[in-house]
Amino acid sequence: MKLQPSRPDAATPLLACHECDLLQAAPANSVQGVSCCRCGSQLLPGPAYRPSTSLALVLAGLLVFVLANAFPVVGLEANGVKTATTLLGTAWQLSQQQMEPVALLVLLTGVLTPGLELLCLLYLLLPLSLGHAPRGFARVMRLVHVLHPWGMVEVFLLGVLVSLVKLAHMAEVHPGIGLWSFFALIVLLAGNASRFDPGMLWERYQACRGRT
DSSP: OBOOOOOOOTTSOEEEOTTTOOEEEOOSOOSSOEEOTTTOOEEEOOTTOOHHHHHHHHHHHHHHHHHHHHSOSEEEEETTEEEEEOHHHHHHHHHHTTOHHHHHHHHIIIIIHHHHHHHHHHHHHHHHHTTOOOTTHHHHHHHHHHHGGGOOHHHHHHHHHHHHHHHTTTSEEEEOHHHHHHHHHHHHHHHHHHHOOHHHHHHHHHHHHHHO
């Protein structure tokens, strides 16, 4: 359903397009997805959207996130000597080599930020899926909005792949469980980003608050 340009009154719910920032009247009842009348961007999803779908993706993302940080990302073997390290181990080794800024950047963008974002999403989605309104909903939503651009797992993996190509002629490379887990995490995060809808969560939150 594509909205038509109109001059909404004070009692009419409003929608602001996240792409072109056009303010437009929201339909009272819509059985289809709602699109912006100017640029065509989706403002409200259709009835197929379910917060439980995002919750399933977040739970799977937390599982592979734990695996990605618990198991080695890559192993190297040269002259009979084998070495393997996790992402946390990489940050530690960088700090030991007087590269603290790089170690902190790896730790923040590869571990802390994605993990905190997943925990915040779990805190929001689990109660709402069960019909309860979580406390501090607005603050956690703002935190998710702030954290999302700083989760750079895909950038880290790109750097790992480039490094593996350069090291392949110097040592035997063994991709670890952590590396495959990070690939799965990227897919799950991308799937959740395409499904996550803040507007629908706000509506669900207001509905849950009205029941209490």
